Amino acid sequence: MTGLATDVVVFTIRDQCLRVLLVRRSGEPFAGRWALPGGMVPADEALDDCANRMLGEKTGVRGVYLEQLYSFGAPRRDPRGRVVSVSYYALVPPERIAPFADGDDQLAWMPAGALPELAFDHRDIVELAHRRLAAKLDYSNIALQFMGERFTLSELQSVYETILGEPLDKRNFRKRVRNLPCIEDTGEWFRAGKHRPARLFRVTRSDRVEIIK
Structure with a gap:
């Protein structure tokens, strides 16, 4: 065979x-x-x-x-x-x-x-x-394929950390991903219990994996 x-x-x-x-x-x-x-x-x-x-x-x-x-x-x-x-x-x-x-x-x-x-x-x-x-993860926006319709940057960082198996620096991560052309601020906030509200983002081109580096 x-x-x-x-x-x-x-x-x-x-x-x-x-x-x-x-x-x-x-x-x-x-x-x-x-x-x-x-x-x-x-x-x-x-x-x-x-x-x-x-x-x-x-x-x-x-x-x-x-x-x-x-x-x-x-x-x-x-x-x-x-x-x-x-x-x-x-x-x-x-x-x-x-x-x-x-x-x-x-x-x-x-x-x-x-x-x-x-x-x-x-x-x-x-x-x-x-x-x-x-x-x-290092050179594309592929992690966005795991995200829902709206998400926080903390949730996106958690995806990266889960795949890599290691923690990432919060400040550097947010500086990098907020400049991505394929996500945008929805103007909405997520509130969970006593935690500070977090901005909600969405993917603008969810069907495309793009090179970002």
Whole structure:
């Protein structure tokens, strides 16, 4: 058997933890083990179309940011034969995760840093996707893909810190992101308990990941 497949690393942030969406395999090989959503590519379907379709069919995730990551082609990565996987990663805002994963024992959002044993070489794919995402924070606005309609700069900083796994200097962070052309002050304020009100911002071009450095 020789074939071409796509696999997708779906990231979200929940409870200040970067999480990956996994699917429990129902058949061999690796029956019962967790894996990334994906599957074989038909001869008449483009790679990007296949990745989007598989993502929607297996998880319900549609209309999110999706980027091609890398091709994994070790000869024995699939015990059934030679299968090359073109991997992708997708980013999902937290408010969109409940409808398709919570309460389903065949889907699970698991911490990216504490994954169970995965099928195939899917752990390697997740680790590379995490490194790619962290690297792109330095020169693009990709973190905005995790934000809701309105957000505070503290919430945005928390996204950066969660992905990087380290704290950032508040003053330097705010100086950098407030100059981004793709976010704007809404003129509204967020008030939580006794804390000082925080300005609310919104993304002006949420469908685009842009180079900012």
